[in-house]
Amino acid sequence: MTLGTWPVGQEAAVGEAVERAREAAAWWGGLDFAERARRLNAWKRTLVHRLDELADLIHREMGKPVDDARTEVVLAIEHLGWAATHARKVLGPRRVSSGLLGINLAATVAYEPLGVVGVIGPWNYPVFTPMGSIAYALAAGNTVVFKPSEYAPDVGRWLADTFAEAVHEAPVFQVVTGAAETGAALCRGGVDKLGFTGSTATGKRVMAACAESLTPVLIEAGGKDAAIVAADADLDAAAEAVAFGAFGNAGQTCVGIERVYVVEEAFDGFVRRVRDIAERIRVGAGPEAQLGRITMDRQIPVIRRHIEDAVERGGTAVTGGPDSVRPPFVHPVVLVDVPEDSEAVTEETFGPTLVINRVRDLHEAVDRANASRYGLGSAVFTADRRTAMTLARRLRTGMTSINGVQSFALVPALPFGGTGDSGFGRIHGPDGLREFTRPKAITRQRFAPPVELASFSRTTKDVTSALGLVRLLHGRRGRR
Template sequence: MTQTEHRQRTDDAAAQVETTAQVEAAAEAARSAARWWDVQGFRGRRGWLRDFARVLARGADELAGVIARETGKPDDDALLEVMLAVEHLDWASRNAKRVLRRRSVRSGVVGIDQAASVGYRPYGAVGVIGPWNYPLYTPMGSIAYALAAGNAVVFKPSELTPGVGEWLARAWQSLAPPQPVLQVVTGDGAVGAALCRAGVDKVAFTGSTATAKRVMATCAESLTPLVAECGGKDAMLVAADADLDAAAEYAVFGGLGNAGQTCAGVERIYVADGVFDEFVAAVTARVRAVRAGTDYGPMTMPAQAEIVRAQIADALRGGGRALVGGEDSTQGRTIEPVVLTGVAPDSTAATDETFGPVLVIEPVADLDEGVRRANASRYGLGASVFTADADAGRAVADRLDCGVVTVNSVLGFAGVPALPFGGTGDSGFGRIHGDDGLREFATVKSMTVTRFATPLKLMTMRRRRRDVRVARIMLRLRHGR
């Protein structure tokens, strides 16, 4: 697809805007549908969701085509996105009962007369606001888990990729459900704000940190809970004993895949000084073989190209060196790969999310320094560690201030539905995927049922002195010795 065709597609898509009244009507319909969906139970919902997954799998090529047209990414990348989304949908439907069913917990000595249990109830209607970089895979991490937990969903895709949301809505409607359990509303940020104010019971947002703050402020008006998956400035650490060829291969994939438009991709690389030159040579050789427009597509959001160019310029003005590409690598929405080194620590290329095909590589004395520099960021989403010593890699990974870490690979968590995904700091809060992702879309309900009369009657306004004396003795014997 040419840049002109891509621009026309996104301009046309952005014009499809729902009114506030339509968004409110969708939220009201979702609240009603949620009651029906809840009654289906775990088994009934699993059947519907497995049928939904089957429709997505059978229409994978068509859906991938929509993703490729709207984002500009290669067809193979779009198909991989569909595959990952279906896997998460399948996992959520199969595991919801195990994670969310009511379970017994120990009552303890004081509450020995009570049968105690914990259960989970769906919120009701959940609003999902999706991004444009992975317009299917990322929001499906909220949609699938919210549906499996028993909620109805109103999905607002990015205004740059509305066709993906519309395709999903048609796919769900093809199952002929009697209630609008999954609805789609399209439009820009105003529609997202309307969805937050429409009375949904929870909002799941994926996007930039700046936008997340505006969404959070809007949700705060009605105390609507929010899960926010925001940006990252993800670091890779390379030890002196690492397999440098493998590390270089992963660095290029993590940094340039999807034109660098991956929140948990690779943006900063800290390499042990003794192998720095060798690693840089391996990376630059691979980067020079990558072709923008073929191996990856253009910037999906028009303004992103200028953000990337400005960061490159800032790095070079501050004394950084371009090992591959440079400021002139930006041609319209398409950006040729760029590799920088010697970038000042306060440069925007080192501190701000780039979201473009740019790698910043710097030498460090050892992994300890690498950890310190990786953690010196307001973001805390993803990271990766490369070392021949897997135990050392795990130890380093535990010290990194982020939500997901891979050892000797990048983005390994994306294909593991059981792993929760999310970050800290400016990367957001809450989790999608895995057991925690299912619980994110359910409220906790604790319950006790009296199973026998206790000999000590302390829960009364007419306590006997004998019961208090016995309770005091029990306290000392149990905790005071």
């Protein structure tokens, strides 16, 4: 079934879009924060009023259930509102201490827009995820050229069209459609920064293309998120959360839970609860379905291979198995006691599968969770607050939820991003606003310096005075 036809943006077309954005940037970046916020909030109201229309479009293009699509749009609206409201506080000029050596100076730091930001978005969350770059870049005073996934071009176009209704003065937010070649053209199209969300392999190619012109990049790549379940955890609540984190959106979530490490005492009870939930999940394309199709056909063999490899190497499927792969759908699969070097543990599956392995204690759980080359999100389940915070800090990930999954994405003030093969840079929160700016340092001389150092007329006495001050401030031995 054909949903629509969209042009493939070639190099010339992408370059023209960037040039239009460059011209618009002078106007948009010249507005004050209040004027930009007023326009962004007008767009936000449009998204609220037409939420069901956008959700239905997401459902038709990429296949997720309508309620999942509605939830995605709600999150995107929340982040758009936060960015518009908080940009002035985060990015506005602020005084900083000039220190004793600069006592005669007034010191100020401000954050200036970069100019034109390119955004390459994913298909699995075609509104919420790219909005983490789009909204924050716009609020910071940049114009945006957005290449949505080739699996969700109509969603991208809808966003740009509704933005133009709120901001009609200039092409501040544009869309170019196409596949990999269009993304490559955007990388080389003269943008001032590029935000990318997608696989680690594609992220490396994006970096290589951007490196040709020293264009800075923000990479939000894959994940192999782990959850840790302690003996004192509420197993009912933990199982509900982990099941949603693993199987929601048919497992097509960069911060989806793919691995769980459960201490021995809680293992059997936790597995039983997750199994029972997984077996009740409704899969299909109908209005009652809780899981939709696997959007990318080429991912289905990967999911099947990971399941088969886990079983062949000694793992046990307590729910589902290789026969759960029924294109274009995959029914939930729960695997236990899977070897740590199997593909189901080491590689991103991006499907509704979950590996649950037992561990002796929480130390072993952290070690296994951190053994992955990915480092995006994670989760911890325990009744002990101190233990929870200790575990969260020890996990080598950009984000951790305690007694929940993916809850960090609900909080607009928190940064979102990973480490290792999960990428670098941050969207959301103050860090997300600053990600799309350049810091500008300004000093203003208020009176003549008491010690002149930056002059050829300085004397040995000036230098000696400065040395004495430094020794006084920084040379004293601390107490043992």
